[in-house]
Amino acid sequence: MKKLKLSTVALAIAGPLAAAVVSITISSLAVLASHKSPIDAYKTMWDFGTTSGSLMQMLNTATPYYIAALAIAITFRAGLFNIGVEGQLRLGAIFGAYLGAKFILPPVLHIIAIMVIAMTIGGLWAAIAGYLKVKRGVSEVISTIMLNSLAGGLSSYLLANYFVDRTTNSNNMSTKTLPASGQFPDLMPLLNKFGVEDQPGGGVYGMLVFAIALGFVFWFVINRTRFGFELRASGSNPIAARFSGVNSKRMVFVAMALSGAVAGLAGLPAVLGETHAFNMGFRTGIGFSAIAVALLGRNNPLGMGISALLFGFLEVSSRSLELIDIAPETYVIMQGSILLSSVIAYEVVRRYKITLQSKELAKAVAE
Amino acid sequence: MSVAVELRHISKRFPGVIANKDVSMSVETGTVHALVGENGAGKSTVMKILYGMQRPDSGEILVNGTTVHFKNPNDAIEASIGMVHQHFMLADNFTVLENVILGSEPQHGITIDFAAARTKVVEMAAQYGLEIDPDVLVEELGVGQRQRVEILKVLYRGARILIFDEPTAVLVPQEVDDLFNALKGLRAQGMAIIFISHKLDEVLRVADDVTVIRAGSTVAEVKSKDVTARQLAELMVGSELPQPSTHGDTRRPEITLALKDVSIPTKSGSRDLISHVTFNLHAGEVVGIAGVEGNGQAELVEAIMGLRDYTGVIEFSAANINDLSVAHRRDLGIGLIPEDRQRQAMMMESPLWENRILGHQRGKPVMNGFVLDMKTIMTDTKSIMEEFDVRAPGPQTLAAALSGGNQQKFIVGREMSKAPSLLVASHPTRGVDVGAQGAIWEELRRAREKGMAIVLISADLEELIGMSDRLLVMLRGVVTAELDPAKTTPEQLGSAMTGAS
Numbered sequence: 001m002k003k004l005k006l007s008t009v010a011l012a013i014a015g016p017l018a019a020a021v022v023s024i025t026i027s028s029l030a031v032l033a034s035h036k037s038p039i040d041a042y043k044t045m046w047d048f049g050t051t052s053g054s055l056m057q058m059l060n061t062a063t064p065y066y067i068a069a070l071a072i073a074i075t076f077r078a079g080l081f082n083i084g085v086e087g088q089l090r091l092g093a094i095f096g097a098y099l100g101a102k103f104i105l106p107p108v109l110h111i112i113a114i115m116v117i118a119m120t121i122g123g124l125w126a127a128i129a130g131y132l133k134v135k136r137g138v139s140e141v142i143s144t145i146m147l148n149s150l151a152g153g154l155s156s157y158l159l160a161n162y163f164v165d166r167t168t169n170s171n172n173m174s175t176k177t178l179p180a181s182g183q184f185p186d187l188m189p190l191l192n193k194f195g196v197e198d199q200p201g202g203g204v205y206g207m208l209v210f211a212i213a214l215g216f217v218f219w220f221v222i223n224r225t226r227f228g229f230e231l232r233a234s235g236s237n238p239i240a241a242r243f244s245g246v247n248s249k250r251m252v253f254v255a256m257a258l259s260g261a262v263a264g265l266a267g268l269p270a271v272l273g274e275t276h277a278f279n280m281g282f283r284t285g286i287g288f289s290a291i292a293v294a295l296l297g298r299n300n301p302l303g304m305g306i307s308a309l310l311f312g313f314l315e316v317s318s319r320s321l322e323l324i325d326i327a328p329e330t331y332v333i334m335q336g337s338i339l340l341s342s343v344i345a346y347e348v349v350r351r352y353k354i355t356l357q358s359k360e361l362a363k364a365v366a367e
Numbered sequence: 368m369s370v371a372v373e374l375r376h377i378s379k380r381f382p383g384v385i386a387n388k389d390v391s392m393s394v395e396t397g398t399v400h401a402l403v404g405e406n407g408a409g410k411s412t413v414m415k416i417l418y419g420m421q422r423p424d425s426g427e428i429l430v431n432g433t434t435v436h437f438k439n440p441n442d443a444i445e446a447s448i449g450m451v452h453q454h455f456m457l458a459d460n461f462t463v464l465e466n467v468i469l470g471s472e473p474q475h476g477i478t479i480d481f482a483a484a485r486t487k488v489v490e491m492a493a494q495y496g497l498e499i500d501p502d503v504l505v506e507e508l509g510v511g512q513r514q515r516v517e518i519l520k521v522l523y524r525g526a527r528i529l530i531f532d533e534p535t536a537v538l539v540p541q542e543v544d545d546l547f548n549a550l551k552g553l554r555a556q557g558m559a560i561i562f563i564s565h566k567l568d569e570v571l572r573v574a575d576d577v578t579v580i581r582a583g584s585t586v587a588e589v590k591s592k593d594v595t596a597r598q599l600a601e602l603m604v605g606s607e608l609p610q611p612s613t614h615g616d617t618r619r620p621e622i623t624l625a626l627k628d629v630s631i632p633t634k635s636g637s638r639d640l641i642s643h644v645t646f647n648l649h650a651g652e653v654v655g656i657a658g659v660e661g662n663g664q665a666e667l668v669e670a671i672m673g674l675r676d677y678t679g680v681i682e683f684s685a686a687n688i689n690d691l692s693v694a695h696r697r698d699l700g701i702g703l704i705p706e707d708r709q710r711q712a713m714m715m716e717s718p719l720w721e722n723r724i725l726g727h728q729r730g731k732p733v734m735n736g737f738v739l740d741m742k743t744i745m746t747d748t749k750s751i752m753e754e755f756d757v758r759a760p761g762p763q764t765l766a767a768a769l770s771g772g773n774q775q776k777f778i779v780g781r782e783m784s785k786a787p788s789l790l791v792a793s794h795p796t797r798g799v800d801v802g803a804q805g806a807i808w809e810e811l812r813r814a815r816e817k818g819m820a821i822v823l824i825s826a827d828l829e830e831l832i833g834m835s836d837r838l839l840v841m842l843r844g845v846v847t848a849e850l851d852p853a854k855t856t857p858e859q860l861g862s863a864m865t866g867a868s
């Protein structure tokens with residue numbers, strides 16, 4: 001038994017390690033192709049990325065990635081694929097910002113109310129795909145991609161025509177600024193107490209703490225509750241799940257809606273913590289990068305946390321590549337090669353694990 | 368007659384496991400020699416050694432009297448040994464001819480000499496009684512014909528010694544007859560045939576000699592005309608066989624399950640999948656459903672479980688359950704052992720403890736409210752594994768790592784652990800070894816005595832007759848006969864199933 005555990009640990013490390021070697025090789029080749037030294041590139045990225053200002057930005061980038069990845073992981077675990085997180089979080093953010101500025105509540109309650117609005121909108125938007133799948137057999141992959149386009153257009157239309165705050169004269173169209181009670185406090189004052197100094201343009205989203213808590217909730221619900229079990233059962237063997245009494249159609253619908261509700265929260269760290277409104281500068285692509293985060297993190301809350309941080313780090317630190325004349329888009333190559341090599345490595349390890357277990361079993365039976 | 372192949376004192380160890388220990392057998396030309404043994408007894412290892420896929424640690428292989436050392440299957444093919452695999456290795460979008468010559472194409476310059484190949488294949492097919500159209504695509508062929516292509520492939524490579532690995536596992540009875548005729552034809556042509564199987568009635572039909580292997584060692588070599596299936600089975604197991612049987616009448620007055628005029632119409636309006644099925648099942652009673660597979664048994668199970676829409680009425684403990692979901696029916700106390708365990712009853716890549724929960728996730732003992740009770744689940748999984756002799760290191764083992772028999776024992780254990788008042792059991796002992804079969808029968812007997820009602824569906828006629836209090840025969844979705852198992856022989860039941868009587 002001890003031996004098995006040792007090899008299990010070795011296996012768990014071998015996969016990511018092999019993936020890291022392969023992806024560093026590919027990224028280095030890409031840098032070499034532009035006649036630059038990969039070692040310089042990595043050194044520049046590391047030096048820039050490990051300054052406290054960059055690390056704060058890394059956390060701010062990682063927070064929405066993480067929440068969005070949790071949303072996607074819900075559907076992965078259920079054997080579904082919600083590509084529509086991008087649209088769901090966008091609509092959640094714009095409705096949350098617009099409606100949230102329309103009322104005033106005591107501090108904590110106000111934030112909760114905005115979150116509920118964002119979750120409701122995101123959930124309803126994703127539920128359309130769930131409904132189409134259950135009632136008409138439309139693939140959720142296709143419908144959520146289409147709903148993304150709709151959400152993009154719809155949010156721009158709503159912002160320009162109905163939600164824009166006409167009392168300010170700014171080029172950047174924006175919803176009305178949230179009242180103080182609806183703003184999520186920054187972590188900076190707290191960090192100051194621990195001796196971290198203010199950085200230009202710095203600050204750490206308070207929703208980082210919320211995201212971590214959400215990760216724990218995710219773990220508990222998925223791994224330790226009846227609902228989570230039925231969701232995972234539907235994902236790993238839908239027929240057996242049905243035979244065991246899971247209402248598969250209902251599960252598809254609920255998983256999609258829940259995923260959308262969580263996705264609705266992913267746009268809020270910036271809205272509640274930085275801009276305090278939804279404006280045209282709202283970041284795009286969170287929902288897509290989060291797919292990679294979920295895949296790399298294997299739908300595991302801790303794994304996704306690490307991969308969100310990794311992607312955040314790469315994204316922020318790669319901006320420094322411009323300083324030494326390398327296209328910062330090299331980051332995209334790094335992200336892609338990490339993802340590809342790790343997905344392959346995981347699969348290899350998974351198969352090897354089953355073989356290994358069968359052998360262990362043969363041994364145990366023979367004894 | 369001369370000896371075609373001889374194995375002398377072959378031993379093979381894998382790390383921690385002795386797969387073969389002192390295996391000896393000798394196969395004469397012009398005979399069919401069966402190698403029988405339980406699953407895991409070491410039959411496949413013997414064949415892999417003979418076919419060059421594995422090398423023995425000690426012992427000798429002789430082909431036509433000369434010692435050989437195979438490094439790989441190519442060496443074995445060179446020595447005129449061929450293997451017909453259980454799982455066919457054919458290219459679907461190639462014709463029969465192309466498949467047969469694939470890998471050893473006759474060359475004509477740089478092109479393939481199809482004309483020569485065709486002549487040879489057609490000749491060969493006629494000679495051995497394996498007629499088949501060489502130009503038809505393999506994807507259009509049935510299983511039996513695909514097997515013919517496999518055999519032709521092996522013969523085309525010049526094999527004189529043919530190994531058949533569980534060849535009948537995938538065939539329907541008619542195809543089995545065809546295969547056996549072909550085997551007899553090959554035997555008449557002086558081929559030596561090694562036939563691996565655990566279906567003893569087939570072995571006795573087709574084989575001249577039988578070598579029995581148990582726990583990695585040969586325990587007997589007998590002439591098939593000198594033994595009965597029962598004696599062979601006892602040699603395989605090494606002890607007396609368990610019997611499917613029940614004692615006395617344990618029927619209680621209350622009716623557990625009642626079907627009233629239950630039909631499953633098809634949308635297209637053609638023949639109903641099951642039609643006007645009506646029967647009562649008392650507590651403590653076993654009703655056996657006999658029928659050739661595909662005559663509505665699977666649909667009947669799905670109707671009882673609520674997995675399929677039906678017309679008519681199904682009552683459980685005198686209450687109409689038509690509107691209840693699968694979950695609700697299970698919670699009321701209906702247990703299910705589905706026919707396809709891997710597809711319908713297990714999450715293969717999940718550990719056993721999660722498989723313990725499946726189907727029981729709505730209440731005690733695995734749940735504490737809406738939260739999994741991990742401690743109970745673990746101890747409970749362990750006790751099921753002990754009680755039902757599921758051979759695996761522990762609850763964390765993945766279901767996929769278990770052998771089919773152990774998976775089945777685990778599923779039976781899981782369903783019995785809840786002591787349901789009705790158990791729907793489809794092929795509860797299919798694919799399990801004799802020892803486990805006996806244990807499962809014993810469990811069913813005990814449950815029946817305690818008042819469990821059982822719907823038993825099986826393709827094993829002796830199991831049906833032995834375990835049932837009453838037999839219903841299904842043909843094309845209709846219950847065509849009700850038989851008393853005490854007065855029914857397997858032959859009578861078999862002809863009732865085909866509608867011949």
